[in-house]
Amino acid sequence: MTRALILVDIQNDFMPTGALPVADGDAVVPVANTVAAKFDLVAATQDWHPANHGSFATQHEGHSPGELIELHGLTQVLWPDHCVQHTPGAEFVEGLDESQITKVFPKGTDVTIDSYSGFFDNGKRQDTGLAKWLEGQGVTQVYVLGVATDYCVKFTALDAVGCGFETFLVEDACRGVEMNPGDIAAALTEMSAAGVTRVQSADV
Numbered sequence: 776m777t778r779a780l781i782l783v784d785i786q787n788d789f790m791p792t793g794a795l796p797v798a799d800g801d802a803v804v805p806v807a808n809t810v811a812a813k814f815d816l817v818a819a820t821q822d823w824h825p826a827n828h829g830s831f832a833t834q835h836e837g838h839s840p841g842e843l844i845e846l847h848g849l850t851q852v853l854w855p856d857h858c859v860q861h862t863p864g865a866e867f868v869e870g871l872d873e874s875q876i877t878k879v880f881p882k883g884t885d886v887t888i889d890s891y892s893g894f895f896d897n898g899k900r901q902d903t904g905l906a907k908w909l910e911g912q913g914v915t916q917v918y919v920l921g922v923a924t925d926y927c928v929k930f931t932a933l934d935a936v937g938c939g940f941e942t943f944l945v946e947d948a949c950r951g952v953e954m955n956p957g958d959i960a961a962a963l964t965e966m967s968a969a970g971v972t973r974v975q976s977a978d979v
């Protein structure tokens with residue numbers, strides 16, 4: 776049994792003062808550092824958008840963040856501009872111990888499609904190489920934590936299950952957007968139903 780940890784999008788723009796703020800998002804950082812110390816293999820996903828990314832409301836005249844549009848055949852939530860490549864908002868949070876990260880997996884680089892999961896874009900058209908990397912390391916168990924519970928964490932965990940990994944969510948090391956009340960709870964239920972085991976950081 777070889778296990779790996781996936782740190783999902785622990786980036787400045789998802790912190791409480793960032794462009795796409797996740798309430799209490801900074802609380803995940805010290806927990807992530809503590810959990811990462813227990814793993815030999817740590818992957819970190821990095822939301823890494825071009826400045827004109829199609830998920831940005833600014834790219835769609837007359838539309839605002841939070842609205843739903845159709846983007847190249849997929850329903851897309853429109854977001855504030857966030858995690859633009861090479862900007863401070865896209866950097867990992869300063870308190871995150873990057874020395875514990877084995878490999879970084881950028882995602883969301885294609886302007887035409889969003890990518891919540893660390894494995895595939897939202898249309899499963901392209902993959903980031905994460906599954907192959909994990910398989911190459913002999914990984915069978917994957918632990919997931921970070922932000923946002925109801926978007927990138929959820930889709931990363933669901934795809935981990937889909938790729939055949941035994942998947943664990945480190946629940947106290949996640950925070951969500953909760954655009955609508957109940958979104959986080961619904962995401963947790965959906966992950967459980969898909970076969971994700973919810974654990975606490977102390978038990979990892």
Ligand code: VGL
Binds near residue numbers: 789923926927
């Ligand atoms: C995320 C919305 C847009 C996330 C990324 O990290 O959960 N959410 N881009």
Ligand code: ZN
Binds near residue numbers: 824857
């Ligand atoms: Zn994004």
